Amino acid sequence: MFSFPLSQTDPIRHPGPPPQTSDVVIIGGGVIGVTTALFLAKRNMSVTVLEKGRIAAEQSSRNWGWIRKQGRDADELPIVIEACRLWQQLAEECGEDIGLTQTGVTYLARTAKDLAKFDGFMKIAADHALDTRLLDSGETAKLFNGIAQRYAGAMVTPSDMRAEPWVAVPALARLAARSGVTIVENCAARALDVSAGRITGVWTEAGRIATSTVLVAGGAWSSLFLRKHGVSIPQLSVRATVAATGPLPDIHAGAAADAHVAFRRRQDGGYTLAPGGSSLLYLGPDAFRHATKYLPALMANPLGTRYLPAVPVSYPDSWSTARDWQPDAVSPFERMRVLNPAPEQSGLQSIERNFKALFPQFETVPIKTAWAGMIDAMPDVVPIVDRAQAISGLFVATGMSGHGFGIGPGIGRVVADLIQGNDTGHNLHRFRLSRFSDGSALQLGPAL
Numbered sequence: 001m002f003s004f005p006l007s008q009t010d011p012i013r014h015p016g017p018p019p020q021t022s023d024v025v026i027i028g029g030g031v032i033g034v035t036t037a038l039f040l041a042k043r044n045m046s047v048t049v050l051e052k053g054r055i056a057a058e059q060s061s062r063n064w065g066w067i068r069k070q071g072r073d074a075d076e077l078p079i080v081i082e083a084c085r086l087w088q089q090l091a092e093e094c095g096e097d098i099g100l101t102q103t104g105v106t107y108l109a110r111t112a113k114d115l116a117k118f119d120g121f122m123k124i125a126a127d128h129a130l131d132t133r134l135l136d137s138g139e140t141a142k143l144f145n146g147i148a149q150r151y152a153g154a155m156v157t158p159s160d161m162r163a164e165p166w167v168a169v170p171a172l173a174r175l176a177a178r179s180g181v182t183i184v185e186n187c188a189a190r191a192l193d194v195s196a197g198r199i200t201g202v203w204t205e206a207g208r209i210a211t212s213t214v215l216v217a218g219g220a221w222s223s224l225f226l227r228k229h230g231v232s233i234p235q236l237s238v239r240a241t242v243a244a245t246g247p248l249p250d251i252h253a254g255a256a257a258d259a260h261v262a263f264r265r266r267q268d269g270g271y272t273l274a275p276g277g278s279s280l281l282y283l284g285p286d287a288f289r290h291a292t293k294y295l296p297a298l299m300a301n302p303l304g305t306r307y308l309p310a311v312p313v314s315y316p317d318s319w320s321t322a323r324d325w326q327p328d329a330v331s332p333f334e335r336m337r338v339l340n341p342a343p344e345q346s347g348l349q350s351i352e353r354n355f356k357a358l359f360p361q362f363e364t365v366p367i368k369t370a371w372a373g374m375i376d377a378m379p380d381v382v383p384i385v386d387r388a389q390a391i392s393g394l395f396v397a398t399g400m401s402g403h404g405f406g407i408g409p410g411i412g413r414v415v416a417d418l419i420q421g422n423d424t425g426h427n428l429h430r431f432r433l434s435r436f437s438d439g440s441a442l443q444l445g446p447a448l
C-alpha cells in the first residue's frame with residue numbers, strides 16, 4: 001500500500017558504520033549518489049555513500065516519477081536516452097518491482113499558440129530519432145477517458161516511462177549495497193579534509209574516512225557544502241507541492257500535464273497530481289547573492305516563481321544557517337536530517353479543482369496524502385556534472401533542476417566514468433562548473 005513521505009522516523013536500513021578508508025566517498029543518498037555508487041562498485045572500486053537522513057528521503061522520493069526524454073535540453077537528451085535503457089536494465093538487476101512502465105508522457109496545449117511552443121523540441125526529437133509526435137485535437141481527446149477539456153493538440157512521447165520513486169531509489173540502494181557499496185544513513189558529511197589542494201579525507205559526524213575522491217551529490221544542500229570549501233555554485237531551491245489520490249478508474253495510463261495540472265497514474269491505481277504554474281522561492285542570502293544569474297529565467301517566465309521572505313529555520317538557505325563550521329561540531333546537515341517542506345494549501349486546492357474540471361466523472365478527488373519537496377535549481381535549468389578544478393579529487397553532480405529522477409542512472413554512469421578518468425561517451429561541456437564564472441553567456445534550458 002502507498003505510504004509517504006519517507007522521513008527520519010523511518011527505520012535506518014543502512015546503519016554503516018562508515019569505513020576508515022574508501023576509494024570514493026559520495027555525499028548524498030539520492031538517485032544521483034546511489035546510481036553513481038552502483039556503477040563504481042561494478043568496477044570494483046570501494047565506495048561509501050553518506051546520507052544525513054534516509055536514502056531517497058528528499059527529492060528522490062518526492063518527485064512525480066516521470067522518466068521523460070520529452071522536452072529535454074538537447075545536451076541532456078543523449079544522457080537521458082541512455083538512462084532509459086539503464087532504468088530497464090537496473091529494474092531487472094534489482095529484482096524488485098519498481099513500477100517501471102512505458103506508458104508515455106504527454107504535454108497538452110489549450111491553444112494553437114501553446115502547441116507551437118513544442119516545435120523547438122520536435123526538431124530535437126527528430127535529430128535523435130525519438131518517437132515524439134504532435135497530436136491534433138481529436139487524437140488528443142482519444143488519449144484520455146472522459147476528458148472534458150477540448151485541447152488544441154498535444155506533444156507525446158510514447159516510449160517515455162514512469163516508476164515509483166520512493167520504491168525505485170531505495171531498491172537501487174539495496175542493489176548497490178549487495179554490489180559492495182557501503183551506505184551509511186543518518187550520517188552527515190561535515191567537511192572535506194584537504195591538504196595541499198588535494199582531498200585526503202572526509203569528516204563525518206561518525207569520524208573521518210580517508211579518501212582521495214569525493215562526489216558531492218547533495219541535492220539542495222550541495223551549494224552550502226561546496227561554498228565552505230571555496231567552490232561557489234549559484235544553486236537555489238524552490239518548493240513544489242504534490243498530492244496523491246487513492247485508486248481511481250483508469251483515465252490515462254501514463255503521465256500528462258497542461259498549464260494547470262499534472263497527473264501520472266501510479267502502480268497502485270491512484271494518481272500523483274501537481275499544480276501547474278509557479279513554484280515558491282524563499283529569499284535567503286543565496287537568493288540575493290545569485291539574483292542576477294536568475295534574471296534570464298525570471299524574464300522568460302515572470303510569473304513562474306513566487307517569493308517568501310521568511311526562510312524556515314535550518315533550511316539550506318535560511319538566514320540563521322551557519323555558513324562555516326568546524327568538522328568536530330554539529331553541522332547544518334545534521335540539524336535537518338530530512339528536508340520536508342509543508343505542502344502549499346492553495347496548490348492542493350488548485351490540484352483538486354483543476355483535475356476535477358478535466359475529469360468531471362469524478363464527483364470527488366480522493367486526495368490521500370500530500371507532500372512537498374525542495375527542487376534544487378540552476379539558473380540555466382541544467383545540472384552541474386564536472387570535476388572541481390580548485391580541489392583535486394572533488395567531483396560535483398548536482399542542480400538537476402527538477403528533472404533528475406529520470407536522467408538519474410544516466411548521470412550516475414557518466415559520473416562513474418568521469419571519476420575513473422574514462423571517456424564518458426557524452427559531451428559534458430554544457431554541464432561544466434565554470435560556466436557561471438568564465439564569462440560565457442547563460443544558455444537557458446527548456447522550461448517544458
Ligand SMILES: Cc1cc2nc3c(=O)[nH]c(=O)nc-3n(C[C@H](O)[C@H](O)[C@H](O)COP(=O)(O)OP(=O)(O)OC[C@H]3O[C@@H](n4cnc5c(N)ncnc54)[C@H](O)[C@@H]3O)c2cc1C
Binds near residue numbers: 065333375
Ligand atoms: C516535487 C518534485 C517533483 C519532481 N518530479 C520529477 C519527475 O517527475 N521526473 C524527474 O526526472 N525529476 C523530478 N524531480 C526532480 C528529481 O526528484 C531530482 O532532480 C532528483 O531526485 C535529484 O536527485 P539528487 O540525488 O541530486 O538529490 P536528492 O534526491 O535531493 O538527494 C540528495 C541527498 O543528499 C543528502 N545530503 C545532502 N547533504 C549531505 C551531507 N552533507 N551529508 C550527507 N548527506 C547529505 C540529502 O539528505 C539528500 O537525501 C522532481 C522533484 C520534486 C521535488
